[in-house]
Amino acid sequence: MEFNLSLKIAQIPCTLTCKSHKLFQCLEERLAGFKFDNFNKEKHISIFIKQSKPSKKKNVYIQRNIKTSSYSKFLVKISNLNGKCVFDARTKKGYILATCNGRRMTNFILFSLMEIYRFISPSYNSIAIHCSSVCYKNRGVIFAGPSGSGKSTIVKLIPNDYTVLHDELTFIKYEGERFYIHNPPVSSVHWDGLNKRKRTPLRRIFFLRKGLYNKVVPLSICNALKILMRNVYGVGVYPDTNKIFDICCKMINIVPTHILEFSKKAPLLERSKICLL
Amino acid sequence: MSFIKRNPHIAFRIFGKETIIYSSLENKIHCLNEIGTKVWELSVGWVSLEKILTYICKEYDIKRGKAKADILNLIKKMKRAKLLLTK
Numbered sequence: 001m002e003f004n005l006s007l008k009i010a011q012i013p014c015t016l017t018c019k020s021h022k023l024f025q026c027l028e029e030r031l032a033g034f035k036f037d038n039f040n041k042e043k044h045i046s047i048f049i050k051q052s053k054p055s056k057k058k059n060v061y062i063q064r065n066i067k068t069s070s071y072s073k074f075l076v077k078i079s080n081l082n083g084k085c086v087f088d089a090r091t092k093k094g095y096i097l098a099t100c101n102g103r104r105m106t107n108f109i110l111f112s113l114m115e116i117y118r119f120i121s122p123s124y125n126s127i128a129i130h131c132s133s134v135c136y137k138n139r140g141v142i143f144a145g146p147s148g149s150g151k152s153t154i155v156k157l158i159p160n161d162y163t164v165l166h167d168e169l170t171f172i173k174y175e176g177e178r179f180y181i182h183n184p185p186v187s188s189v190h191w192d193g194l195n196k197r198k199r200t201p202l203r204r205i206f207f208l209r210k211g212l213y214n215k216v217v218p219l220s221i222c223n224a225l226k227i228l229m230r231n232v233y234g235v236g237v238y239p240d241t242n243k244i245f246d247i248c249c250k251m252i253n254i255v256p257t258h259i260l261e262f263s264k265k266a267p268l269l270e271r272s273k274i275c276l277l
Numbered sequence: 278m279s280f281i282k283r284n285p286h287i288a289f290r291i292f293g294k295e296t297i298i299y300s301s302l303e304n305k306i307h308c309l310n311e312i313g314t315k316v317w318e319l320s321v322g323w324v325s326l327e328k329i330l331t332y333i334c335k336e337y338d339i340k341r342g343k344a345k346a347d348i349l350n351l352i353k354k355m356k357r358a359k360l361l362l363t364k
Contacts, residue, residue, distance in 0.1 A: 221292045222308035229299070229306060236304035242288035245299040249290040 006044075008036035009117055010171035010182035011199070012124050013044035016113075023051055026106050031185055045120060047087075047094040049109060074238070076115050085112035087119060114184055117171065118233045122240040126173040126182070127247050128233040133165040133181050133200075134158060140181040140200035142170055143260070144231040145208030150262050154208065157264065165200065169233075172202060172251065179251055202255050207231075211261025224257040225249065280323045281352060282362045289317070302359055312337070313351055320361060326352075 003024035005016040013036065018024050027049075028035070076085040082104070087094035096112045098105045118128040131144035132151040143154050152167045171182040179202040207219070207227045219227075228248050229235055235244055289298040296309040296317050309317055312333060319329050326348070334344050355361040 222295060222297055222306075225297055226306045236301070241301045241304075242299065245288045245301075246290070249292075249297065253292065 005031065006036050007031055007034040007185075009034050009113075009185055010121065010124070010126050010173055011175070012117065012120065012126070014113075015044055015046050016049055017047070018049040018051075020051060023049065023105075027109065030106055030110065033183075034185055045092045045094065045116065047096060047113070047116065049096045049098070051098050051105060053099065074115070074119055076112060083108040083112065085115060087116045089120060089123065092120070110185055114169070117184065119238055121171060121173075122234070122238070122243040122247065124173070125175070125247060126171055127244055127251075128184070129170050129172055129228075130168070130231045130233060131170050132167040133170045135163045135165055135181070135200045136161065138200060139203040140165070141204045141206065142172075142181065142202065143206045143208055144228065146230075149208040149210065150264065151208060153264050154262060172247075173199070174247055174250060177254070178202075179255055202251075205251075205255050205257040206260040207257065209259050209261050211263055213261065214263060215261050217259040217261060219257050219259050221252055224252050228252065228257075279326055280364045281320050281326065281329075281356075282323045282364075283317065283320050284360055284362055287360055291318075298360055300359060305358070307355075307358060307360065312347070313355075316348065316351060316355075323364070 001021075002017055002019055003021060005018075005024060005027055007014045007016065016027060016031075018027070074087055082100040083096065083098040085094065085096045094112075094116055096109055098108045100108060121128055129142065129144055130146075131142045132155045133140060133142045134155055135141075143151050145151055155164045155167050158164075165181060165183055169184045171184055173180050173182055180199040181202050182199050205224075205228070206216075207224070209217075225248060228251070229245065232244055232248060235241055238244075286302070287298055287300055289296055291314060294311040294314060296314040298307045298309065298317075299305075300307065315333060315336065316329055319332060330341065330345055330348060333339065333348060334341050337344075352361060352363070356363055
């Protein structure tokens with residue numbers, strides 16, 4: 001017997017199929033906010049999930065290995081979670097084999113799902129960015145930057161009337177001349193806005209840079225695009241990099257971008273000013 | 278090298294007077310200024326250097342000798358970055 005779970009992540013429909021009811025229940029619980037029933041089944045992504053016996057090998061280090069073949073297929077192996085994920089962009093069909101148990105198995109499935117969405121998103125006018133995102137009165141702001149630049153810190157420090165959407169990854173989708181922030185299904189921390197199929201219009205992009213004081217610095221289009229491309233997942237690795245560039249260009253043209261020199265030691269009053277929309 | 282043409286595998290976008298070019302071969306972003314943008318716009322198909330030079334000198338009122346040196350330098354850099362094809 002097969003159990004199907006229909007989802008819509010970043011407006012991209014997907015069906016997860018698994019044979020185990022226990023596995024289905026587990027996924028249904030974790031992905032509750034993304035469940036969706038009515039969509040055109042011809043256009044969706046189809047992923048088959050299987051669980052096999054845990055391997056005896058104990059791997060300590062995380063190794064993420066993505067192999068692309070003819071720019072349509074990718075394979076992810078994560079040694080500490082034990083499993084394999086294959087996805088073909090042409091047929092829009094994927095296969096996730098989890099060889100671990102319990103929470104690690106669910107984490108592996110969600111991680112693989114996120115990889116698939118990163119891989120497929122440019123074909124749906126969407127990009128995955130390494131950034132934190134917040135929402136204030138239905139207006140979204142993203143804070144992008146390399147690891148250690150303060151993405152997670154800034155979302156912890158912003159005033160309470162802002163809703164934190166995510167602190168690590170955000171899907172940005174181009175819909176009807178506007179860009180919208182969509183939540184991915186996975187995060188290490190459970191924020192208020194997470195695990196909800198909710199879209200927020202993107203109004204500002206801040207690129208984080210460490211500084212002594214909190215101040216906003218203007219940015220040229222060329223530099224903004226260079227920094228943005230550095231923070232987008234899949235550039236130079238996944239297919240459709242030109243498509244990613246095209247979406248980034250549109251984004252820079254529509255959404256105002258700034259550099260935010262950020263210091264967590266700066267006074268609280270200054271901190272509240274930095275998030276002005 | 279007397280004719281140039283854009284590399285067809287390169288993605289680019291013109292923002293006003295600036296052009297931003299993304300080379301997926303080298304995973305690099307290049308930014309062209311106003312003159313560079315004109316050269317880029319002119320090099321849709323195979324175009325002669327003479328034609329580009331005449332256009333730039335007329336449009337910006339620059340002496341031919343100086344313009345030639347600058348444009349040749351720009352084209353060399355763009356060729357090295359695999360943005361332009363030459364023959």
